[in-house]
Amino acid sequence: MFLAAFLFVGCNDDENFNPGEPEDPDCYSVYFPTQENIGSKELDPAAPTEMTFTVRRLKSEGAIVVPVAVTSSEEGIFVPSQIEFADGQEETTFSIQFPQAEIGTTYKCEVNIEDKKYASVYGEKATGFAFSVTRVKWNKLTGKGGETKGKWRDDIISTLFNTANPNAEVDVEIYERADKPGYYRMNPFTQDLIRALFNGTAQACTEPNIIIDATNPDAVWIPYQTTGVTLGGDGEIEIASKVNANFSSVSESASLYGTLKDGIITFPATGIMVNFTVSGGWYGANGSGLQRIMLPGAKAYDYTLALTNTEPAAGVVKVGFKFGADVAKVKYAFFNGSMSDALADVRSGEIESGETPSTEITASGTVSASFDDTGVYSVVGNMYNTAGELVGRSFLSFGYVKSGEESQNAVILSVRTELSWEKEALGYTPENSIKAILFGQNIQSGYWGLFKTSDLAGLSTAQLGQVAKSSGDAFTEEELAKINGKESLVPFLVGLNSGTSYTLLVSAFNGYFSKVYAVEQTTAGKEDPMQQKYKFDDVKGEVSKDDLFNTTWNYYAVDAFDENDATNRQYLGKVTFSENADDPNYVKVKGLSSYLASNLDTKDDTFLAKYNGLVSPMPTCHIGMFKTYHVGNMFTYEENPTGINGSQGCLYAGYVDDGILAFVPNPNYVTQGYTFKGIYWGGFGNYDPATGKFTNLAADLVQFDYLMLINPANDPNAVTAAAVARELEVRPANNFVELRGPELIQVLWSEQTGKPVNRATFGGYGMQPDLGVADAVATFSEGSMPQAPGAIVMIGKKVSLK
Template sequence: MKSIKIFFLATVAIVAGLFTACSDDDFKAGPEVDGAQVYFPENVTTQHSISDDVSSIAIPVKRIAKDEALTVAVLASDESGLFTIPSSVSFAAGKETSELLITFDRTKLEDGKEYPLSFLINDEDNTTPYGNRSLDIIVAPWPWVKLGTGKFRDDYLCSMFNGGNPEIEVTIHEHKSKKGIYMIEEMYGWPFLTEFFKGSQEEIESQVKLTYTPVNITIDCSDPTKVVMPRQFTGIIDGDPAYGNYEIAMSTGGEGTLVNGVITFPQEALAFVCGAGSLKANKSGLFRILLPGAELTDYTLSAVYDGMKVSADGETASAVIDFTYGADVTNIRYVLVENELTEAETATLVAAIADGSAENINELQDFTVGGEKVSAEAVLPGPGTYTVVALPLDKAQKPVSGEASAASFYFPGIGGTSVPNDIAGSLYKVSAYPDAAAYVSKYPDYSSAVYEITGTEMKKIKTYFNKTSIIDNIEIQTGGLTLQDVVDKYGKELNADAMEELATTGKYWDIMINLTPGASYTLVVEATNNYGKKKLIVCEPFVTDIPPYTGELIIGKYGMSYAASAEDTFENVFEVIPTVGSNTEFFVKDFAVEDGTQWYATYDSAKSTLTMSGVQLGREDNGNLLGKFTEALTPNQTRGYGIFSFATEESEGSDPIVLTIDPASKQVSALTTDVEVPVADFTVNKIVGALAAYYADGTTITKQSGTTSAASAAKVQGVRTKIPFSSVRVPAHIGKSLDSRGLQMNATFVRNSDNTNHGVRTLSVKTAKCEPLPKQIGRRADFKIRENLPVLK
C-alpha cells in the first residue's frame, strides 16, 4: 500500500534522545496506607450520552483490600436535583469491585443539555493517596434519533492524499428538536480509511502515520437550499505534529443543497484544514451524502440557444432552443423573456415557473423520458436580446427549482446579421493618456496605468489584469486552469454605466493604481457582442516606471554567473529597483530565478551590503520564504522549487541573502552567501534536480546597461537533473508547503459607477418540437442558478 501527500514534501527526521538512570539514593518511598484503599478507577467513563431507554448509570468503584465486606460513605453534588445518588457503596466479602448506581427519570432530562455530577469517597480510613478519591462526570441526554443507514461518498481526503472517491454505508441520525440537523456516525472512521487507502488499519497507522479517534460529523440542512458544513474535527490525526488534527470546513458562501434526500456541495466549496494550512476540497464536486431511503435521480437540465430558423416562405423566423436533460426528467417547462436578466430576476422567475404563477409558461409536447436532448423553436417578436429560463419536471410532474437553467442570447430576426467583433484593449502611462490628464499628479506612472477598451455593439465585457509573469504561466500558477478558465472565475465585468460609455463613445477607460514599480502587467479582455459572438484578447504587456531615485546605490540590471564546471554554467539577470521615497529600501527582482519575484532588500552604506531578508512583495504576511518550496513548476503542482540561502555549513537554507556593494562604484559586486534553487517532486517525496546554484566562491556579478525592467515575460530556466555540485543541502524538516501565487490583483480602479436593472416581461410565443439546426450564430454558455462562490481564504 502506498499513498502520497499531495501538497507537502513529506520527510522524516530522527532525533536521538539521551536517557539517564537514577540511583537508589534518589528513590523515596511513599506513605504507608492502611484500610481497604477504595478508589475510582483511572479509566472510568466521564462523558455519558444517554438514549431514551436509559434510566441509570453505574459508576465502578474498586478497592485493594478485599477480604471483608465493606460499606463506605459517598458524598455527591447534583445541581439539577434530577438524579438519585446513593449515600454509600458496598463491597461483598472477597470482591474488589462494586458500583455506585445512579438512577433518574429520562423524561425529565432536556435533550442536548449537559448535567454535571461530582462524587467524593467520604471515608479517610479506607481511601488511598494512590487512587482517585473524587470523580466528576457529565450526563448528556442523547438528542439524536436514528434514521437508518445511508451512504457517504467522499471528495475531501483526496485533497491531501492521492486517493479516489470511495462510497461507504454510514449510520445517520437526525436531531430530535432541530429538524434538518443530521449526524453521521464516524463518517471518516476505519471503514472509510481502509477503503480509501486500500489497506488495513495496521498498515495505515504504520505506513501513512494516521490514527483515528471516533468522531461523529454534523451537517446543518435546516435550510435545504443553504446546507452548512460547520468546521469540525474529522477524527483523523496525522502522526506528523506539523499537520496534527484533520478538520473539514466550508468556504464562505459555499453552502450546499439537500434535494430529494441527497446532500451535495459545489466544487471547491469545502476545505481540508490542518496545522500546516488549508486546501480546497471537493475539487471534483463528488462529495455526497444520501440520507436513508434517498433515491438517486438525474434531473439535470441545460438550455441553450442554437440559432435561428426561417420559414419556407421567408415570412417568419424562430429561435431554436436546445434542451439537454437528465435520465429522470419527465418534461420541461420554460419561459422566454426580453432582455438579459439579473441573477435576482432569474431567481424570481424560476420561483414563478415552479408555482405556476409565471405568464406564458411553455411545456414540450411528445417528450421522451430517458432521452438526452430535445429542441424546440419559438417565434419571437423581432431582433433583440432574450433569455430562456427552464425547469425540469420530476417523476411526480413537479418542477425541480434546484436544477433550473437560464441562457441569454441575441436573436437577429429576419434580415439580421452579425457584425465583426472589433474589440481591442491597450495599456498606457497615465501621463501619456490625454483623457487622464487630471489624474497625473495623483496617480504617478510608477504605480498606475490606464487601460482602454474599444469596440462596437458590445453586450458584455470582462477584464482580467495581472502581472505578465503570472498570465504567461497561468496553468502552472493555477494548477491547470486555462486563461479562459481564469477569466471566467476571476474576471471583472464592466457595469452598466461603463457599457453605456463604450456604446456611446466607442471606448471605455479606467486607471489601475497601487501597482508595483518596474513590473510588467498584462490586460486580458473577453468581449461578447450583441449577436452572441465572443472573443478573448491578450493585450501587449505594459511596464510601470521606476520611481524617482537620488540615492548612491546603482540601480538597474545585473548579470550573475557561476561556472559549476567547464560544461555547465548558471546565468541569471536580476534587477535592483528603488522604492518610493527611500534610498535604503529596495526590491531585487528575478534573483537566481527569472520568475518575476521581487524580494525586499535593505542597503547598508556603512557595511557596503544589500541584504534580502526573504520577504517577497505581495507575500508579506508569509514572512521569510527562503528555505521553503513556494513556487510550482507543473500545472498539477506535483513539482515545485524554492530559493535556499546558506551563510554557514550548519545553515538550514533560510539565512538572508547578502550582496556586497563596491564602495567606490556603488554597484553590486559579489555574493557572500551560497544560494541553491532545488526542485522537489512531491509524488516521490524527494529532490530531483535544481534550477540554479550560485556559490559565494566563484560567482561573478557585473552591471548591465539599462535601468528599467524588460517588457518580455519572465522565464524559468530548465531543471538540471545532473547537478555538478555535491548535493542540495536541504534539511529534511523544512520546505513542506507549496504556496502558489494568488491570482487576484490588488489594483484599485479609480472610476466607479452603479449597475442598473431591467424589468422582466414574459413573452407569449408559439412553440413546437423540432430537430436541432446547424448553428447560424454564436451561442452563449448556459448557467445554473446558484450562489456566487468566493475563493476560500
C-alpha cells in the same frame, strides 16, 4: 477525572506566609483509577440504570467505609452505594444507580472524597471523577426497499487535500435517536473512506461516530466533534457546521445550515469548518458544496435542465436543451426581454396552467429560434418526471440580432498596449511593465489577462477566448464603466520580466456578440533569467535529493531592506541542503538567512524544508537568538507590503532553467489573494518551544524576496565567494503577523503545469490617451466565439411534489 491540584509559589520573607494543610499520617490514600465508565456514556433504555466503578487504596490495613460527596446536575437522580474495604483489601467496587433518569436527558454527576483521613491532600492519585449518562435508544434506519445502508459523499477532506479521487462516496449505516427524530449517528470517517479518497490509509483513524442534527430539516447542522482522522503532523481533523450553535461569532442570520429533502442531506459551500488539533485554526471545507448524506433508500434524482445559446447568425439563435437523467419531458416558451428568477417562477406557472402556450420536447436537443426584431429574449423550460409531475424549471436570457443588422450591433472595442515611463517613480519601467488601453461602447461583460506569448502558441481564436475566460479576470463594474465611458480603462500591468513577449487577451461581449482580441507586446531590455520573477508554471522540473545535497548553491535574492538595490537580485552567499534523519519527507537547509546567520548567537540558521520533488521552506522555525530576541521566519506576499504569514507551503523551489532553482508562489494561495514572494526573519519577544509559537514581534531583521539558487557550474556571474558578511541593522517591527497555520494544500505537479497563467498584476491606472475620433480596432487576432460567453445557465430549481 478530577486530579489533585498543586500551586507552587516561590518562597520569600513574607511574615504572613501560611504553610499548606498537612497530610494525615494515618490516611488510607483511597483513589479512583482510570476506568471505562468515567466520561460521557449512553445507555439503551432497556439496560440497567446502574453503573459500577472501581476504587483502590494504598494503605490496606483495617476495614473501612469511605464517605464520598456526590453532586449532580439534577437533585435526586443519582444514588450511590457505600464504598467498603475489608481488612487487607486494596481494591473494591461500588455502584451508582439512577432509576429516575428519563430517556433522552443527559445527567451529570461528580464524585469526590473530601475527608483527608481517606484521601491524600497532595497525592498524585485521583480522588474524584465525573461522568454523564444519557438513556437513549438508537434505531438503525432501513429504506422502504429494505436498504440497510446510506451513503456519505466527502467534500471535507477533498477540500483541504489534493486527493487522488476527490468527493469519493462510501456506504454507511445510519442510526436515528428514538426520542429525537432526525438526530442521526453514523461512522463515515473510516479507513475505507481514506482509501477511496487517497488510494492509501490514514496515519491514524479512530473511527468515532459522527452526529448530524437534522431535527429541523431546513436547518441541518454538524455539532463540533472529531473525525478521528490524522493525515499528518497537524493533528486530528475536527469538524463543525458554521452556525451560531458552534461559533458565537457567527450570528444566527449568517449561519450556514444544510437541508434534508427527500432523504438527502446537503450543506452549503464553505458551510462546514475544519480544525486541526495540533496546528490549530479553523478553515472552510465543503468548498464545492458537494458534501452529501443519503439516508437508506434515498435516491438522488437528476432533475436538471441546462440551457445554452449560440450567438445570432443569419437571423437565427440556436438554444440547446440538455436534460438531466431523470427529466422525462420539457415544456418551453419564449418571452420578450430579460428574465429574473422571480419572473421565471411566474412564467413557469403560466406554462403549467396553460395560460402561456408552450412547446413540448421529450429529449435533449437544439431549438433554432428567429424573432421579428433585434433585442433581448428569454426562454423558460418546465421539467417533468415520468409521472408527468412538474419537478422544476430553468430559464435563459440571450441577445438576438435580426438578419442584415449584424454590423450595427457588432462589438466595438479598441485594445492597445504600449511601453511607458510615466510611472518610473514607482519603479515601473518599460522593462518590467506594460500599459494597456481599452475603450469601446456597450460592452456588457468580458474577461482579460496578460499571458506569455509562448504559452499561447498554436491556439485558435476560440481557444484564446477560453483561456481569457478560464485563466483571466472578469471585468468589474468599475472597469466596464471606464471602457464604455470617456475615461477609458488604462491599467499598468507590472511585475513583468525584461525582454519578454506578452500577449494581452480580451474576450468582450456586448449582449449580442463576443469578440476575442490578442495584442502582443515585448518588454524592453534583454531577457535575464537571473532577474526574472517566476511563477509556478515556470517550473520545468523537480529537483532530486542528490542535486540538493551534492551542490553548494549560489544564493541570490532581492534584499528588501537594502535601500540601494531593492529591486534586483543580488548575491547573498552559499546555501546547502542535508538529510533530515527524523523524517525523510523533510530536508535541512542552511544559509537562506544570509548575513543574518553571522549575527546570531549560534551562527547557524539551519531549519527544515518540506521535500516532495520540490522544496518548500517551513514557517516559524526558531533558528537562534539575536541579542534578546528569538529569531523566527515567516513569509511575505505581494498583496500587502507589511504583511507576513505563518502558513505552510507558501513557496516551492524547482528548476526553472538548467542549474537554476527559483522559489515560486504556491498557486493555491494565489487564488486566495496571497502571492508569496519571500522569507522574512523577525525578532520576537517570546517563543514557546512546546507549541512552536512566536509572540510579541519586536524587530524586523532581514527580508529576502524572489529567492534563487544557482549551481556554480551554471552561474553566469561565476560567484565564488563563500559568504556575505554584513552588520545587521535592527528596525522596529513594521510588519503585522498572520499566523494562519498550515493550509494543508500540497501541489500536485501534474495538475499545475502546462496551463497558461495570467501574468497581469495591477499597478494602478495610467494617463488617459488622446482618443480623437476613431472607431478603428487593431488586433493581431479576433473572432466570434461559437457560444456566447454571456449566456446564463440556470440549472434545476426544484419544486415539491404533492
